Amino acid sequence: MLLVVTYDVDTTNKEGEHRLRKVAQLCERYGMRVQNSVFEVLLDAAQLTTLKCELEKIIEPDVDSIRIYRLGNSYKNKIEVMGKTSVLQAGEPLLL
C-alpha cells in the first residue's frame, strides 16, 4: 500500500536538527521524498510497523509530529501534483 508520511520536527535547538536529519534519513530508506517533509512509501503492514517503531525511537513526542496517511494499493488516481515535480518523483515510489 502507498503511505504518505509527513513530519514536523521542532528544530529550535541542535537536538531537534539531529532528530530531523534522522527522520529524513529513515524515511529515505523506505521511500521517495516528494517535498521537504513529505515522503511517499510503498510498504506492507509489517514494514509499516517497523517504520513506526523506528520513528518512535527518534522523535520527541511533545514537540515533533508525524502523520501517516494510507492511500491503499489503488493510489494513482488519488494524488494530484501542482507546480514543481522533483526528479525523484518521475518513477514509482521507491522501496529500498
Place this chain on the structure above:
Amino acid sequence: MLLVVTYDVDTTNKEGEHRLRKVAQLCERYGMRVQNSVFEVLLDAAQLTTLKCELEKIIEPDVDSIRIYRLGNSYKNKIEVMGKTSVLQAGEPLLL
C-alpha cells in the same frame, strides 16, 4: 471527501515568502492545519476545483510544489498520528 494538501513554497526571496503566506491563508479557509505545511480539508469535487484554481493563481510552478492526496469519505482509519497533535486537530477537519 478528505483531502490532504501539502506544499513546499520556495522562500529564498520575499516573493516566495509572500506566496507561502497566501497559500497558507487560502488553505486555512478550507480546512485544518495539522503541520506547518500540511492541511486536511473536507471538500466536494466542485470545491476542490475551486481550491486548485486559486492555488494555481498563487504558486510559481517552476519552484513551488503542491500535492493533494484524496483519502475519500472513509478516512478515519487511514490516518495515523505520532507525537504532538495540534490543538486544531482535536475535532473534525474544518470546512469554512
